[in-house]
Amino acid sequence: MIDLSPLYALIAQLLPFECMQAGFMQQAMAGLLLLAPMTAIMGIQVVNFRMAFFSDAISHSAFAGVALGLLFAMDPGWTMPAFGLVVGLGIMILQRHSNLSSDTVIGVFFSGMVAFGLAIVSRDRSLARDLQRFLYGDILTISDLQILCLIALFIGLMVFQTLSYNHLLYIGVNPALARAHRVRVAVQQYFFAGLLALVVMFSVQAVGVLLVTAMLIVPAAAARNVSGSAGSMFWWALLINMSSVIAGLIISAQDWARTATGATVILVACGWFILSMIVSALRRR
Template sequence: MIDLSPLYALVGQWLPFDCLQARFMQQAFIGLLLLSPMAAVMGIMVVNFRMAFFADAISHSAFAGVALGLLFAVDPNWSMPAFGLLVGLGIMIMQRSSGLSNDTVIGVFFSAMVAFGLAIVSRDRSLARDLQRFLYGDILTISDGQIIFLILLFIVLIGFQIKSYNHLLYIGLNPTLAKAHRIRVALHQYIFTALLSLIVMFAVQAMGVLLVTAMLIVPAAAARNLAGSAGSMFWWALGISLSSSLSGLLLSAQPWARTATGATIILIACGWFLLSLLPAALRRERRE
């Protein structure tokens, strides 16, 4: 495995906070530095495409993925994203092949995954204790292997966004028209779904099932209030997500705070959203 010690050492040198001198804090910092931009980029698409329920369904499939991993003695940190990926692609296949509405398909999968996870846990009550850390999340437990995977996922996502960002916007507005302009709609949708599923699953480990959707939605929603164009919305979402994540990590580690990292990050992001309501209201008044 690649030795990430030099990378962690740079964090301790460049950011001379006492709390960042511990190895697990340096790992958490790098993990959020990779995860936050990906969540921001995908969050824009989730908001624009009205896919919040989809992200919620993927996050709740974490229960089943973790339970299966524990049941078959597979590391839940890897069984969970693998299962989430299968669920995400399954939802997309069902949406494209059935005549049902998107909300109906997602609702069926959502219900099935939660029930499946609870059914597995009910067979072995000892599994419930292990599931709790995924319910609330803990970025401080991120491993070197997960960070390496996040680096690879980050590279793939950046490449996909550079090549397909405009195509995705086009598909979101009108898939039929996009297909008429020779955009490979199905391929873009499947790749986007796969990447979103993996990012959501890794965000579950940082934020927990209860807050993972907020990591995608809140920075993008605040950016939409502040931005005047699609391009500026991208940069606003990126800045809000990064500042919320990194400041949340540092604040939660302070002796006077000692709060859950995921909850602190989301509270700061929600603070950004509240601040963003003022310029949005001023713009509406000017139009009227």
């Protein structure tokens, strides 16, 4: 396995706080710093394409993925993203091959996956205790192998966005127009849905099922309030996400705080959103 100790040493050097000298805190920060740019760019597209409900359905399918892993004595850290990927692609396939509206399709999957997960958990009450850390998130337990997977996902996502960003804009405006410009709409949508599902599932470990959609939506919404173009919106979302995860992890480790890392990260992002609303209001005046 690749040695990640130089990365952890760099994090400790760049963030010379007492709490960041612990190895597990360096691992957690590495995971969050990899997730931040991915959720920033995907969050912008989720906001622009009105796919917040889609990401919410994927995150809640984590219940079923975790429950299946625990039931069959497999690592939930792997069954969860695998199951989320299947659900994300399943939603996209049904959207493309049925006459139902997108919200209806997503709602059916949302309800079915939550019910499936709860049904599995209800058969074994001891599973409920293990599900709690996925409900609230626990980035402090991230492993080196999971960080390596995040690095691979980050590289894959950046390659996809570099090649397909303009195509996704076409599809978001008008799929028929995109086809007229010879954009392979189905391929782009399937890749986007699969990557979004993986980003959401890995984010569940950071902030939990209840808050994972907020990690996508809140920074993108704040960036939209203060930006004047699609390019500046990305950089603002990246700044807000990166500062939120850094401040959130450090604050949560302080003796006077002792709060859940995921919740603290989202609260910092919400602070950014409030500030962006004030700036937007002052600009309008």
